[in-house]
Amino acid sequence: MEPHLHYPPAADLRRLLRFEPQSGAIWLGERRMVLLHTAALSALRRDLITSVGTEHTRRLLTRMGYASGTHDAGFASKTRGDRSLEEMFLVGPQLHMLEGAARVTPLHLKMDAATGQFEGEFRWDDSWEAHAHRLAYGVVDEPACWILLGYASGYTSAFMGKLILFKETRCGACGDDHCHIVGKPIDDWPDGDAYRPYFEEHSLLDKMDALSQQVEALKTTLEPATSGGMLIGNSxxxxxxxxxxxxxxxxxxxxxxxxxxxxxxxxxxxxxxxxxxxxxxxxxxxxxxxxxxxxxxxxxxxxxxxxxxxxxxxxxxxxxxxxxxxxxxxxxxxxxxxxxxxxxxxxxxxxxxxxxxxxxxxxxxxxxxxxxxxxxxxxxxxxxxxxxxxxxxxxxxxxPPLRERSTDIEPLARHLLARFTALHNKRLGGIGERALQALMHHDWPGNVRELENLVERGVILAAQGGSVELEHLFPNQPQDRHEGVDPQGRLARIVPADHDALCARIVDSGVPIEQLEAQVLALAVERCGGNLSGASRLLGLTRPQLAYRLKRQQTDEPAD
The missing domain is CATH 3.40.50.300 (P-loop containing nucleotide triphosphate hydrolases)
Known part of the structure; x- marks a missing residue:
């Protein structure tokens, strides 16, 4: 490993992974995740190979990994936009490990964003995919980490803005003790054209999807003349x-x-x-x-x-x-x-x-x-x-109000997305899963009109080619605390980074917690002009709770 190549601390990435046991959801940033048994994925590989053959299975699984890597690339600038280019890029390998793909060791990395130059070599230990393929078929002659290679290619291509092809030069499925991958622009590989169908971003399917979105948008402009407007719903x-x-x-x-x-x-x-x-x-x-x-x-x-x-x-x-x-x-x-x-x-x-x-x-x-x-x-x-x-x-x-027809929220939102992408000349990949969940759980005091305004704002704020995410719909909404992963890999309560910094400053100040509480209570009451109801709302307490704490503070004061 080159001397300057080392992983930055992964606390910022662990915060992206959040568990919500009460809703049955796992989130990586704005993307919903699921835990899958490797045995189930292995069975899927075997069934696909039996059904459609090795080559088509490889194509499908590679594109699956490619899509996953493309999505993860969006986290690089969000989490480490103020870091060096290499530290930003290493978000991908660290996320790959966090997601359980393999232990990734960077061996060589040379990249230039201005010229699009990229050279990368990585070592994979304990690749689940190589292990699964070897269990099913024994030692094989060809590398078999198709999903993992697709991820590396998709992540790097999205990060660099050009198609980067990774190949395996060693693979655990071939009997090696680890996997070794090499990546560079597809045009730098002598046989690169043979791999384009696996990764091409602007494929026929993408073009068909873009045309389909344009047709749907045009249909929405004709809809009022035939159906009286946006009457959508099956509830x-x-x-x-x-x-x-x-x-x-x-x-x-x-x-x-x-x-x-x-x-x-x-x-x-x-x-x-x-x-x-x-x-x-x-x-x-x-x-x-x-x-x-x-x-x-x-x-x-x-x-x-x-x-x-x-x-x-x-x-x-x-x-x-x-x-x-x-x-x-x-x-x-x-x-x-x-x-x-x-x-x-x-x-x-x-x-x-x-x-x-x-x-x-x-x-x-x-x-x-x-x-x-x-x-x-x-x-x-x-x-x-x-x-x-x-x-x-x-x-x-x-x-009925929108809260009584929650099953109609998603189709309404997608209909509005098509209309506003056409109106504002945007091409977007849809509405993110986290954003959709937020729409489903919103109480909608403004009903369909409020949904219309939120989606239009989301379309305007979303980046061209991206998706409408939670922060685009509710830019001022605070992030809730969730179950996350601590440095030892255990489930733990994760708080926002600014909360961590605040707590650190409090501890470093040496102010006793009782004195700190008294100061916070007094400040809240002062800001609300002595109104205890307003101060209690400011502190997230009930009025009786605030009154009790203030009385306790007065009781604990030493006599003159």
Missing amino acids: PAFQHAHDLMKRAARTQVTVLLTGETGVGKERFARALHEHSDRAGGPFVAVNCAALPAELIEAELFGVEKGAYTGAHAARAGRFERADGGTLFLDEVGDLPLPAQAKLLRVLQDSEIERLGAESPRKVNVRMVTATNVNLDEAVAQGRFRRDLLYRLNVYPIRI
Whole structure:
């Protein structure tokens, strides 16, 4: 081993490996991992060789390792972006060991990021793959660490930005006491072209995947004209609401859409319009809460010239503009009482009367309304007319919040990803597993609208060619503590590095823990202006817990 080649401490990499027994997940950074029995992997190798032959099996397993190495390359700059190029690169061999592949010893490493030059030699001891192949087939003539070679090639290629091919010059499957690998750019190998199908990044499958993403993105731009917008979901609650919408679409019944803010009430209204006999007519949407009370009647019913100061010309209202089609009144519960009376007349007589007009006008409008407030409570409080509620509530449809349809979160997120990658001219590999899990466990107070905003932000923040990861969706979310691996390889509680540094400074200060606690409590109370409830929230305590600690501090103070 060259004198300057040595592994940096691996604490930063051990922190990447986190165990979550409560959720049944193991994470390496943002990638979900699984523990597999080597016996199971050995059985898979044997079955593949028997089924498709040695050459195709080698191709499949090499590409499997290549994909794994490519993913791990992303951790190099994240964990050691401030280190030397070699220390950054050695993340790969250290991760390979951490993942249980083999004991990796660097023998020679020469690399230049500017020119793309790379020469590397490594020794593998206790390769699980060589051991498994030798157990199944005895001593063989050809090296057999296909997954491990794929990993080394994938990691180095992604790190260097060009295709690097590793070969085994010695292998435990061939009877050697260890494996030895050599890597350099594929063009520097005389037979490099024969190995390109194993590793080529821009293969036909990649191109097909890129075209598929573009087609899906284009389909999303056409979707509103055919299906009324982004109505995606297979959960029972969503399907029930969708079925009610489809049943009402071909009728003329007045529909009342209810649900929390952001659940997609306008999308349901548009879908109802598109599936109705009025699809060829206009769809006019009005947010009643966004219109000033003094202008809402003029906006809805129109105004005649001279009806009030500033009305220099006659103007049609939203009802007239929606004639022959559908009028969607969102937040109808915020309509003032005078406008409610006029709305009731429209529902009863299909007539509107412009402000300042002397005669009514007939309109042919399908009415769809929506609200996120309880209209029964509004009636009881005198804010909403009971007779209007009876007219609107003929056919109610409750749209479920996103937290009640968790199985729809992933397909919705992928649909949004396709739309926003096309909109922002990005090509991404998808949404990371850790990010998907965070989406599944979020409580979604903003519902589908919040999901839409998160995915668009993630697409913008993610690097071209990468994936949308947890930090792109929730950039301000603190990292939780998890089970990790200590330097001896044992499971242990792992805390963030900045917490470790803080604890070290506290210990080095020599301040007694009782005095430190008193100072922290006093500072929290001072920052909250003496408000114990605010101080307790700041410290992550309940108010009684904080009061008890403060009282104990006063009791422990020495008498004068």
